[in-house]
Amino acid sequence: MRSRAALGLKIAAIGGLLFLHLPILLIFIYAFTTEDKSYQWPPPGLTLKWFAVTWNRPDVWAALGLSLRVAAISTAIAMLLGTLCAAAVARSRFFGREAVSLLVILPIALPGIITGISLRSAFSVADIPFSFWTIVLGHATFCIVVVYNNAVARFRRTSGSLIEASMDLGATHFQTLRFVIMPNMATALLAGGMLAFALSFDEVIVTTFTAGQQQTLPIWMLEELVRPRQRPVTNVVAMVVVLVTFLPILGAYHLSRGTETVAGQGK
Amino acid sequence: MADVAARARNSARAAALSRVSDALWRRPSLLLLALVVPPLLWLGIVYLGSLFALLAHSFFSIDEFSGLVKYELTLKTYAELFRASNFDILVRTILMASAVTVAAAVVAFPIAYFAARHARGRWKAAFYLGVMLPLWSSYLVRVYSWKLILAKEGILNWVFETLRLTWLLEAYLSVPGIGGNSLSVSWTGTFLVFLYIWLPFMILPVQAALERVPPSMLEASGDLGARPGQTVRNVVLPLALPGIAAGSIFTFSLTMGDYIIPQIVGTSARMIGQAVYQFQGTAGNIPLAAAFAVVPVVVMGFYLTLARRTGAFDAL
Structure with missing residues (x-):
């Protein structure tokens, strides 16, 4: 039963996977096309010229720099808050525990535009001008859930008796944290952090509401998508973005492999 | 000398840490509070606060002449949805x-x-x-x-x-x-x-x-x-x-x-x-x-x- 899949099923499954991946491959081909006025297929010729052109574009570098800085700081905040929350929810039962886990998931369960416009109206009510930090505020909020999911899964599988044993043997809370909990949690946290980074690096919907005039890389891309001005540069940037986000995803996969965690469950 | 002073400082710090740890042990709710309050503050203020601001705005309306938001509770805006x-x-x-x-x-x-x-x-x-x-x-x-x-x-x-x-x-x-x-x-x-x-x-x-x-x-x-x-x-x-x-x-x-x-x-x-x-x-x-x-x-x-x-x- 298990080994013999019906032919139709096999075709449907593989067709589905191709549907998911061929478009991304197409981007890679377009990055090399010589055509710069339209999306002509098949490409009339192949060239490496656009990589050099993109390399010399200060606006692309500025957007990339902003995106990386926002992602780094949001990830750091999310890792701290997500881990704390996961520790509380996984290790004890208290009044409102369900509410806390719902609250963490909410920013990602509701459509991004809700989070975006909520933050926007809060900023306008509180008279907060748009800045680097308003972007971080939004990103950290929806990144918490990613770290939380990874951490809570690991906490559940870390046996509580380990911690009790450590305390019984005379370790303080801090020593237990340092020598027992941290080594157990490290890979889960790192995986969560990587996914949070990828999520923040890529986020555009919330960012359009919280960025003001600043351009993160996704916002730069969005403007190119709405009003294409420099197709070849966009093609190259798109390809680089795919490659850059693949790295943390593959990293997170390797870190959480064999631990039964589905990394990034319920993004 | 410096060594002794450093060691004294270290042990003072260790003592303070273990006092904190003891307090947490005696009152687990304190530990729970320390864990849960920072994320709750963040999500409560940043997220729920914003959601509330959004909800509040939907009960205001826009002044047709000035185009400014009138901060008076009304269901007029919801009626416009229909x-x-x-x-x-x-x-x-x-x-x-x-x-x-x-x-x-x-x-x-x-x-x-x-x-x-x-x-x-x-x-x-x-x-x-x-x-x-x-x-x-x-x-x-x-x-x-x-x-x-x-x-x-x-x-x-x-x-x-x-x-x-x-x-x-x-x-x-x-x-x-x-x-x-x-x-x-x-x-x-x-x-x-x-x-x-x-x-x-x-x-x-x-x-x-x-x-x-x-x-x-x-x-x-x-x-x-x-x-x-x-x-x-x-x-x-x-x-x-x-x-x-x-x-x-x-x-x-x-x-x-x-x-x-x-x-x-x-x-x-x-x-x-x-x-x-x-x-x-x-x-x-x-x-x-x-x-x-x-x-x-x-x-x-x-x-x-x-x-x-x-x-x-x-x-x-």
Whole structure:
């Protein structure tokens, strides 16, 4: 039963996977096309010229720099808050525990535009001008859930008796944290952090509401998508973005492999 | 000397730390508080505070003459939602979200079934990564790839042309409602991109649900004389339903709130997300934007209550 899949099923499954991946491959081909006025297929010729052109574009570098800085700081905040929350929810039962886990998931369960416009109206009510930090505020909020999911899964599988044993043997809370909990949690946290980074690096919907005039890389891309001005540069940037986000995803996969965690469950 | 002083400092610090630790041990609620308060403060202030600001705005209205927000409680803005042009937006969005959800379930099921029941070892990892990579890789780039595919001079038209099937495509595009001048400005185009972007969100929970179905149950069904089709219909599908419901939460909610995909691929008729974006941006009508944004929240509220009944939350 298990080994013999019906032919139709096999075709449907593989067709589905191709549907998911061929478009991304197409981007890679377009990055090399010589055509710069339209999306002509098949490409009339192949060239490496656009990589050099993109390399010399200060606006692309500025957007990339902003995106990386926002992602780094949001990830750091999310890792701290997500881990704390996961520790509380996984290790004890208290009044409102369900509410806390719902609250963490909410920013990602509701459509991004809700989070975006909520933050926007809060900023306008509180008279907060748009800045680097308003972007971080939004990103950290929806990144918490990613770290939380990874951490809570690991906490559940870390046996509580380990911690009790450590305390019984005379370790303080801090020593237990340092020598027992941290080594157990490290890979889960790192995986969560990587996914949070990828999520923040890529986020555009919330960012359009919280960025003001600043351009993160996704916002730069969005403007190119709405009003294409420099197709070849966009093609190259798109390809680089795919490659850059693949790295943390593959990293997170390797870190959480064999631990039964589905990394990034319920993004 | 310096050594002794440093050691004294260290031991003083250690003593202070262990005092803190003892206090935490004696009163576990203190530890819990220390863990839970920082994230709650952040989410409570930043997120719930913002949601509340949004909700509040939807009860204000805009002054027709000055164009400024009048801070007086009123239901006028909600009444505007039911004006024909605005109501169309709501209906259109919910229809699209439903269509995408149904299609995603149909396309996802064989992938999830194959990955859960037939793929082993290397293949299993390949399927897993094959779903995870698109899920996490850049949303915008993936939308962009469809702009390339659906463009008039793009690969899809080229395929139809090479197969001498352009007439078929044109016949399809002339169907009112789903067609249009070209695929990239038709509802079919928008639908395809939505399906493509949110598909992984459906595959993962369905796969997780199918993995929990014990193989012995399928064997029992076969032993009792069910044909494979019957087993799928009467045993596998009901057991996969919580997974499908869980996935549909994502596909439905994400489609309903998206404003970028219909802006880039599709007709000029708007969906909820675009309406929210335009009313808060160029039109400066934050109350109406807020009222529009409340609709998906309410719809999702109903949806989540229904989904909870099917056990979707245990399948997440």
